[in-house]
Amino acid sequence: MRRSLLVLITPALLAGCGSDASETDAGTEPEPTTRVVESAYGEVEIPAEPQRIVADLMTVDYLTALGYDTDTIVGVFGLDFYADDETHYLRDELAREGLVDPGFAYDADLEAVAAADPDLILLPFDQIDGAKGREKLAAIAPLVAVPTSEEDADGGRYGGTASFQDWRGTLRSYGELLGREDEADAFIAETEDQIEQLREEHADVIAATEVVQAKSTPEYVAINPIETDLAALGSILLGELGFHEPAAVQDAEVDEWGSVDVSQENTSLLDGDLLFLEVREGSDRHESSPLWETLEVVQNDGVVTVGNHWQFGGAVGAREVLADIDATLTELAGS
Known part of the structure; x- marks a missing residue:
């Protein structure tokens, strides 16, 4: 049960108030x-x-x-x-x-x-x-x-x-x-409209494009898969737009964090038509594998560097992810 605040007015305070004030303020209480x-x-x-x-x-x-x-x-x-x-x-x-x-x-x-x-x-x-x-x-x-x-x-x-x-x-x-329930609903509705517009405008490209979303840090490289209950924000939105991953990523083992570890030996997991890559703290760990330069996504300039909002972003972050995707797909459509 929620508690309410009671404001007590003492008799002495009431005695100090004129009759006009009493009539004017009757039935009112200070804002809690x-x-x-x-x-x-x-x-x-x-x-x-x-x-x-x-x-x-x-x-x-x-x-x-x-x-x-x-x-x-x-x-x-x-x-x-x-x-x-x-x-x-x-x-x-x-x-x-x-x-x-x-x-x-x-x-x-x-x-x-x-x-x-x-x-x-x-x-x-x-x-x-x-x-x-x-x-x-x-x-x-x-x-x-x-x-x-x-x-x-x-x-x-x-x-x-x-x-x-x-x-x-x-x-x-x-x-x-x-x-601010109304503001929340309005923000969600506007963002849903953005998602629908992106989905419709770029439907052909989305259907024909295999994407990988990953992060490179000084300590490790990992993929954030689309098809997992623990997907990162960027991967979730890629899935909502209708993107799909290469079969190798879909078949890869997911760890307790919802990620797929990428070693130098299995760097080929990063390959696809597009790679949305979050680079943390200036990491070049992904480039340390001798397989990096052999990836088609690298050779075809399909690597898109993105910010940490793809992993750790909220409602505003979601719109930033959509803006990144929109810019990438618009460039693809014009090439």
Whole structure:
């Protein structure tokens, strides 16, 4: 049961008010300064209008999609990791002066969080669940873990699919939390229209094109398959548009993260008509294989370098992925 706030007016205060004021103000109460919301960990009392939010990257994305005032964000978990990328799709938000980086949420610097003096800590369930310091964070300021999908896809894991996979469900959850359900629905409808337009405009190219979506980091190279329950955002959207993968990728073994490991020996898995490749931290690991230059996708200039939003992006990230695909298909159509 949700709690409500009761405002008590003392007899002494009433005696000090004139009869006109009593008649004018009869039956009215001051606007409550807090409200109770449902979090993944139960009910949480938060400010009615938060002014100092410590959030994570996904929250910055979803608040931006909802048109929420992101100037209220005073700290971002893992800020420096993302802000170092000058091409990041949320660069304008992450480069704001004065933002605090307390480290990633699962291992946050509690002193840095406290120094930011937040009145709300806000992030998706999947980005805080299991963190050892969660209760200590909640002692600094009200912590709201936002459910990340409409259904519990894992049969017990609250929040279901990750926030960077089910962007629709997560956006609706943020919209409900912030009283912006209409804005969430409008953003989703507009994005659905973009997907449908892309699908129709490029139907022939999509049907004839085999795509691979992968990431190259200084530590490893891996494919994000389309046909998996743990697909990354970019792969999910490729699948929604109707793209298909080479048979070798479809038959490859998927690890616990939903990825297919690419060693120097099986670099041929990256071959297709198009390779959307996220390159992290300037990685050239994918090029270290002697097979790289032999790939048809390399020889045919079919490698498209993309940003981290293909792996880790929300509602705004989804539109950025669609823009990347649109630009690539438009270029293909004109060649």
